[in-house]
Amino acid sequence: MSANLFNYLLKLGDDRVVMGQRMAEWCGVGPILEEDVALTNLCLDFIGQGVSLLGKAGEIEGLGRNEDSLAFFRDDMEYKNTLLVEQPNGDFAQTIAKLFFFSTFDIIFLNELTKSKDEYLTAFAIKSLKEAKYHFRHSSNWFLRLGDGTEESNTRLQNAIDNLWLFTDELFDMDEADLELVNLGIAVDLNIVKAQWLEKMNEFFTLSKVKPTNPDCFMIKGGRKGIHTEHLGKMLAEMQILPRTYPDAQW
Amino acid sequence: MVKIDKETAFSILENVKDPEIPLLSIIDMGILRDFYYDNNKAIAVITPTYSGCPAMTMISDMVKDELVKAGLENVEVISQISPAWTTEWMSEKAKSNLKASGIAPPIKMQMTELFNIKFNDDKIECPFCNSNNTKKTSEFGSTACKSLHYCNECSQPFDYFKCI
Numbered sequence: 001m002s003a004n005l006f007n008y009l010l011k012l013g014d015d016r017v018v019m020g021q022r023m024a025e026w027c028g029v030g031p032i033l034e035e036d037v038a039l040t041n042l043c044l045d046f047i048g049q050g051v052s053l054l055g056k057a058g059e060i061e062g063l064g065r066n067e068d069s070l071a072f073f074r075d076d077m078e079y080k081n082t083l084l085v086e087q088p089n090g091d092f093a094q095t096i097a098k099l100f101f102f103s104t105f106d107i108i109f110l111n112e113l114t115k116s117k118d119e120y121l122t123a124f125a126i127k128s129l130k131e132a133k134y135h136f137r138h139s140s141n142w143f144l145r146l147g148d149g150t151e152e153s154n155t156r157l158q159n160a161i162d163n164l165w166l167f168t169d170e171l172f173d174m175d176e177a178d179l180e181l182v183n184l185g186i187a188v189d190l191n192i193v194k195a196q197w198l199e200k201m202n203e204f205f206t207l208s209k210v211k212p213t214n215p216d217c218f219m220i221k222g223g224r225k226g227i228h229t230e231h232l233g234k235m236l237a238e239m240q241i242l243p244r245t246y247p248d249a250q251w
Numbered sequence: 252m253v254k255i256d257k258e259t260a261f262s263i264l265e266n267v268k269d270p271e272i273p274l275l276s277i278i279d280m281g282i283l284r285d286f287y288y289d290n291n292k293a294i295a296v297i298t299p300t301y302s303g304c305p306a307m308t309m310i311s312d313m314v315k316d317e318l319v320k321a322g323l324e325n326v327e328v329i330s331q332i333s334p335a336w337t338t339e340w341m342s343e344k345a346k347s348n349l350k351a352s353g354i355a356p357p358i359k360m361q362m363t364e365l366f367n368i369k370f371n372d373d374k375i376e377c378p379f380c381n382s383n384n385t386k387k388t389s390e391f392g393s394t395a396c397k398s399l400h401y402c403n404e405c406s407q408p409f410d411y412f413k414c415i
Contacts, residue, residue: 020303034389034399041391048303052332107365123333130335130415131302133367138390140368200366 004177005118006061007080008187010070011224013053014081017071018232019102020046021239022089031092038138042099045131049124056120072243076233077226084167086223086232093156096142097164100204103135105171108196109188117185140204147208158210165212169219172197252291253322260286260295263321267313270306271394274348277310281340284331292325293318300336301395301415338414349412350378355400357414370398375411377402385409 024043030036054067065073085102089095110132113125146153172194174182181187205211222228242249255263264286267277277283277297285296295314299307311328318326338357346356355378370390374383382404389399390413397410 034391037393038389038391041395044303044305044395045301046303048299048301052302104366111365119333123331123335127302127332127335133365134390136366137368137370140366144368 002060004181006057007177008181009053009057011080013050013057014079015085016046017050018081019085025089042135049128072240076228076236081223082170083223083229088231091156093146094160096139097160100139100143101168103132103139104200105197106132107136108193112188144208147210161210162213166217166220170221173224257286264317267317270309274352275345279342279345292327293323295328297330298336353378353409355409355411357412375400378409379407380405
């Protein structure tokens with residue numbers, strides 16, 4: 001049971017750490033100043049949520065690892081995030097499409113998680129749901145504006161969706177350990193989340209005048225099992241180099 | 252060994268200011284939640300405003316310093332996320348302090364809808380001229396808790412402390 005919960009917390013935590021770290025690459029190079037500030041504000045939330053989850057995971061594991069050791073001293077094959085969040089930022093449209101996919105998922109997921117029988121997960125969900133709501137507001141506003149904007153912005157958003165769509169189904173993957181936690185009322189049944197997520201997507205595809213060219217395409221998965229695209233390793237190398245070179249480094 | 256009650260601890264910790272908004276103490280902000288003893292250890296409980304608030308470590312250190320200065324020896328600061336912080340915990344004094352320094356204080360509002368694509372606090376009262384003829388420039392500002400606005404009456408840009 002505690003091993004299952006540890007793994008569950010890692011999956012949730014890794015999604016957020018990778019999401020935050022990846023999006024933070026926009027820091028200083030955002031298309032406009034306000035957007036630079038907005039994206040890094042959101043990164044901060046994701047990193048903060050990740051810190052909370054990985055900290056709890058370390059506590060449950062009981063081997064003396066904390067959020068920092070879990071973030072900085074695991075290799076890519078030990079990371080359990082979905083492939084979607086590690087994909088490169090691409091252009092602004094791709095960053096927005098990813099954020100839109102993820103934050104829509106997050107609202108539905110966290111709303112379900114508030115009913116968890118695990119006291120910590122409930123507290124985490126209530127806190128993070130407040131943040132997910134404005135992550136969604138920001139990304140959906142841009143999603144509408146880019147899709148229903150100029151020919152150029154529409155084309156870019158359309159390409160972004162086609163680049164990312166094949167990674168989305170992994171968000172709803174559950175293994176046996178997850179299902180045990182679902183049966184105990186601790187984890188979220190992702191089938192419920194998927195149905196609502198697809199409904200929301202279709203609503204916005206209509207409004208935004210974009211949609212996946214091939215919605216039933218083959219879905220690529222592997223991140224939850226530690227099998228990642230080449231992009232994660234490179235990102236982690238940059239993220240981890242300082243604490244690995246100087247393990248005792250302090251601010 | 253010095254031992255103090257909760258009330259005294261809170262009055263001592265009034266000295267700890269939010270590093271990002273130094274005119275407000277952590278009590279005005281509702282960041283300091285509790286103070287108690289566990290055996291002989293003094294425990295101060297703080298809560299983050301936003302999950303990624305970068306000031307938490309600093310606040311935790313400052314709380315510890317302040318209590319040690321007051322003569323306490325065995326001190327621990329713990330951070331908890333439940334109940335989740337809300338702008339409703341901000342004191343009235345804090346809100347008027349904010350306004351006096353040019354930051355529009357959070358207005359009360361309910362955010363019950365899950366999917367809301369509209370920023371609800373569009374017409375924020377300008378902290379300088381009290382006009383409601385203002386517009387939002389950006390939902391994100393210098394810190395996670397503030398958004399940027401512009402007053403059409405007095406042509407002043409200003410920060411608004413967002414409601415969460």
